[in-house]
Amino acid sequence: MTEDSAGAGDGIALIGGGKIGEALLSGLLRGGRTPGDTVVSEKHPERAAYLAETYGVTTVDVAEAAARARTLVLAIKPQDIDTLLAQLAPVIGPDHLLVSVAAGITTTRIERALADGVPVVRCMPNTPALVDQAMTAVSAGAHATDEHVATAEAMLGVVGRVVRVPESQLDAVTALSGSGPAYFFFLVEAMIDAGILLGLPRTLAAELIVQTAVGAATMLRDSGEHPVQLREAVTSPGGTTISAIRELEAHGVRAALIAAIEAAAVRSAVLGADG
Numbered sequence: 001m002t003e004d005s006a007g008a009g010d011g012i013a014l015i016g017g018g019k020i021g022e023a024l025l026s027g028l029l030r031g032g033r034t035p036g037d038t039v040v041s042e043k044h045p046e047r048a049a050y051l052a053e054t055y056g057v058t059t060v061d062v063a064e065a066a067a068r069a070r071t072l073v074l075a076i077k078p079q080d081i082d083t084l085l086a087q088l089a090p091v092i093g094p095d096h097l098l099v100s101v102a103a104g105i106t107t108t109r110i111e112r113a114l115a116d117g118v119p120v121v122r123c124m125p126n127t128p129a130l131v132d133q134a135m136t137a138v139s140a141g142a143h144a145t146d147e148h149v150a151t152a153e154a155m156l157g158v159v160g161r162v163v164r165v166p167e168s169q170l171d172a173v174t175a176l177s178g179s180g181p182a183y184f185f186f187l188v189e190a191m192i193d194a195g196i197l198l199g200l201p202r203t204l205a206a207e208l209i210v211q212t213a214v215g216a217a218t219m220l221r222d223s224g225e226h227p228v229q230l231r232e233a234v235t236s237p238g239g240t241t242i243s244a245i246r247e248l249e250a251h252g253v254r255a256a257l258i259a260a261i262e263a264a265a266v267r268s269a270v271l272g273a274d275g
């Protein structure tokens with residue numbers, strides 16, 4: 001890519017300033033990008049005004065975004081992708097880089113809608129980008145070179161860890177780490193409810209469980225031990241933990257999680273197949 005041929009400098013445009021778009025935008029700005037080299041295209045005027053006011057970025061239409069930025073991050077819902085691609089098709093060329101985070105939408109589907117040769121990198125980040133603890137997987141489309149993928153990795157690396165995967169794995173990744181934070185929040189919610197059932201004040205139950213989650217997550221990441229070893233170390237013979245584990249198994253929690261994540265992967269594939 002050359003700056004001249006792109007006519008767009010090395011700016012980044014975020015298209016779609018919803019939940020994940022804002023998480024990525026905030027991370028990019030924390031990571032050293034400036035409102036001067038980052039523009040946002042958001043179709044809802046109130047949301048656009050909120051982003052402009054909160055982050056100091058300029059909000060523009062899709063054509064202006066393509067004129068100003070070489071890298072466009074597509075953070076719109078899969079259901080909106082065809083409308084957006086129709087807007088992008090006349091203003092995007094091979095000197096741009098499209099980084100899509102839309103669940104299920106394949107690079108082929110994006111490439112098909114655009115001029116030949118447009119590089120596309122498909123990514124799946126997650127909302128811990130808000131605290132620079134995202135987990136993102138990236139895959140190259142047919143026209144994306146190593147340099148394009150490295151550009152996407154560097155951009156998303158500012159908000160957490162990044163791995164490169166074959167695109168065939170991205171629906172599974174979406175189900176695991178893309179949606180994953182929601183499963184942990186759901187578990188934490190349920191555990192706080194259990195504290196309430198046992199008569200603890202809600203604030204105390206929340207403090208106990210949130211710090212326990214942080215501690216457990218840190219051990220999972222840093223101890224080098226398998227989750228089974230970590231769980232066994234908590235599970236004293238004849239003690240409290242095994243009584244709880246027996247109930248979790250009796251209620252099929254393990255099978256429920258596996259089925260839930262499988263359902264999410266199926267949904268990702270369905271979203272991609274539409275259109």
Ligand SMILES: NC(=O)C1=CN([C@@H]2O[C@H](COP(=O)(O)OP(=O)(O)OC[C@H]3O[C@@H](n4cnc5c(N)ncnc54)[C@H](O)[C@@H]3O)[C@@H](O)[C@H]2O)C=CC1
Pocket residue numbers: 015016017018019020021041042043044047062075076077078080083084087101102103104124125126127178179
């Ligand atoms: N929320 C999450 O945790 C994650 C979401 N994703 C993916 O990111 C995408 C967005 O998800 P959310 O942020 O949750 O949705 P959202 O609904 O919060 O945000 C989407 C935004 O895009 C805007 N938009 C739609 N069409 C547009 C257009 N043509 N031009 C400009 N703006 C447009 C909407 O007004 C909305 O503000 C989805 O494809 C989702 O699969 C990926 C990883 C994690």
Ligand SMILES: O=C(O)[C@@H]1CCC=N1
Pocket residue numbers: 103174178179
């Ligand atoms: O729920 C969704 O469809 C998006 C994709 C991954 C996380 N949120």
